[in-house]
Amino acid sequence: MASTDLIEPSADGAPAPSLTADSQRAYVADPETRQIHEVDYVDDLRVARTFDLDVRPDHVVQTGW
Numbered sequence: 001m002a003s004t005d006l007i008e009p010s011a012d013g014a015p016a017p018s019l020t021a022d023s024q025r026a027y028v029a030d031p032e033t034r035q036i037h038e039v040d041y042v043d044d045l046r047v048a049r050t051f052d053l054d055v056r057p058d059h060v061v062q063t064g065w
Contacts, residue, residue: 003045004039004045004047006028006030006037006039006047007028007030007032007033007037008032014031014032015031015032015056015058016031017029017030017031018031018057018058018059018060019060020060020061020062021041022062024040024041024042025038025039025040025041025048026038026039026041027039027060027062028060029057029058029059029060030057031056031057031058034052034053034054034055034056034057035050035051035052035053035057036050036051036053036057036060037049037050037051038050038051
């Protein structure tokens with residue numbers, strides 16, 4: 001089983017990370033750093049991309065194909 005350290009533990013009262021996944025990738029929203037991480041879980045949990053945002057992503061959802 002693979003594992004990776006992606007997000008630092010959050011402070012008390014901070015929003016928890018949010019996760020959504022499709023057949024190839026998982027998307028993890030990190031509200032504290034205002035980032036969304038795209039993780040390729042088929043490729044040993046490689047972080048494929050990290051999106052820096054101007055807003056805090058409290059939740060993440062995926063739409064479309």
